[in-house]
Amino acid sequence: MSKNYDNWEKLVEAVLRREQLRQIALSDSTTCSYISSASSSFNLGSASPFPTSEDDWIISTQEIILPRRYAKKKEKARVSRTFLILSHAHKNDAAAVRKLLEEDASLVHARNYDNRTPLHVAAIHGWTDVADCLLEFGADVNAQDRWRNTPLADAEGAKRSSMIELLQLHGGLSYGQNGSHYERRHVPPPLPNKRHWEIDPVELDFSNSTLIGKGSFGEILKAHWRGTPVAIKRILPNRSDDRLVIQDFRHEVHLLVKLRHPNIVYFLGAVTEKKPLMLITEYLRGGDLHQYLVEKGALNPSTATNFALDIARGMAYLHNEPNVIIHRDLKPRNVLLVNSSADHIKVGDFGLSKLMREQHSHDVYKMTGEAGSYRYMAPEVFKHQKYDKKVDVFSFAMILYEMLEGEPPFSHYEPYEAAGYVAEGHRPVFRAKGFTPELRELIEYCWAADMNMRPSFLEILKRLEKIKEMLPSDRQWNIFAS
Secondary structure, three states, X not given: OOHHHHHHHHHHHHHHHHHHHHHHHHHOHHHHHHHHHHHHOOOHHHOOOOOOHHHOOOOOHHHHOOOOOOOOHHHHHHHHHHHHXXXXXXXXXXXXXXXXXXXXXXXXXXXXXXXXXHHHHHHHHOOHHHHHHHXXXXXXXXOOXXXXXXXXXXXXXXXXXXXXXXXXXXXXXXXXXXXXXXXXXXXOOOOOOHHHOEXXXXXXXXXXXXXXXXXXXXXEEEEEEOOEEEEEEEEOHHHOOOHHHHHHHHHHXXXXXXXXOOOEOOEEEEEOOOOOOEEEEEOOOOOEHXXXXXXXXXXXXXXXXXXXXXXXXXXXXXXXXXXXXXXXXXXXXXXXXXXXXXXXEEEOOOOOOEEOOHXXXXXXXXXXXXXXXXXXXXXXXXXXXXXXXHHHHHHHHHHHHHHHHOOOOOOOOOHHHHHHHHHOOOOOOOOOOOOOHHHHHHHHHHOOOOHHHOOOHHHHHHHHHHHHHHOOOOOOOOOOOO
């Protein structure tokens, strides 16, 4: 235990003693002089400053100093109970937390001087039982503290894998100085001119809609717009007023409006002036690559190479158009097949993408934090190091490996554990027969530990074209044939 932690324990004991004495005083005024002498023996001014995440102090002097003699009893009780729920959360006492919340459910939103909630405290220490209880009573999963950190950002910083999964399941976002979405400006980006793409929701027909997928923040539906089948990402009503969700939504619209490429999912429009917020793209009948691989298993080298070419074409466009875009969440679920015949595929879902100005496109991206899906995550992202567009190249290597192997990389590990294993320098083992020497060499080149050693997608395209010439032809792949 650190020195700060020892000091904190002494502080808690002293404050609890003061609290017990105060309760006695409320029922027996004759003990006031005793409280005064006992209180004076403990000087809050000597307490250590607010420490780092390991020694998370949940109590501030403004909250634990006893109310003045003439303060209202209700205010006294509130200060006391705020302190207690934060203290119980820190000590991993889920039963005590539940008892307090059953008496006063509003305590789930209690905050200390640094705006940290009981959920922040539980998150940073990995107390999932406490977090479960708090979430059950309606804790704000995306509450931000003095440093703009959300509970998920704290859990990621402390590498609490179970807590990370729990918070993500409940819609947690990683924002703040420790989070993967850290931005110095906390204002949603302005949207491009809406004249050409703002859609009136009355034009959307949901009468025969089909649910394609659902997450913590929204759902994806197959519906119709002006008689045309479309895919609609619709933000859930209870999330439509969440500032962080709105910021991500506007950011994705801001990117999609600018993108035009055969291997990028085509953006048709969005609903931004009415609730719920909706994003409309073309509907691709073939589903996603993840489901395709579940059904088909390992692909032959020719098919895998053609799939890889389409992904690389889309990514080369993103990485080399006037303003470079880092996808940051390239994975099989975000690669979509145009139709059931798998004629060709497109890259989609730009919710975590980041736009880089052209003059900085070759610089290391000035952001750290965990963004994207752990199983396909580059080691520098997992380790919260600075990174650039080569994180997408690493993810591409993992996808190509999965297409040829027939199962996800490190499938015997949980996603978070797999990312940690990769960060330690390990890589998946080549077992399948589909790995030609050239494909194996390309994959190893792309998942190099040093991001500066990884090729660009333009280089990858050149290699894939040469590999394709060496493999048996596949007639269905003729979209770019001369």
